[in-house]
Amino acid sequence: MLVQDNSFLLKSLISQLSDVDARSPASLTGNVGDNFLGLRALRELKMITGEFKYGKITDPLGFLLTSAVHILLNKTRRDVLQFHLIRVTNR
Numbered sequence: 001m002l003v004q005d006n007s008f009l010l011k012s013l014i015s016q017l018s019d020v021d022a023r024s025p026a027s028l029t030g031n032v033g034d035n036f037l038g039l040r041a042l043r044e045l046k047m048i049t050g051e052f053k054y055g056k057i058t059d060p061l062g063f064l065l066t067s068a069v070h071i072l073l074n075k076t077r078r079d080v081l082q083f084h085l086i087r088v089t090n091r
Contacts, residue, residue: 022069
């Protein structure tokens, strides 16, 4: 996935998540597979919390998510990442 595509995906997921109301992947718009990749990236950046399960299949970045529930956004980390994502997409 290209850097710019990835930043759009992360921005889309961030805009759909809340630090108050937990979400699940089924309630998110977009391609389910891409959303799982984005959620994995947000979790690695410590931007979200929830219950995550990984499968046995890997890609170059590690194990792929198979499920996620009770996803909450870490508001402090969100504000920092959004600043950086805006810089990347405006180049």
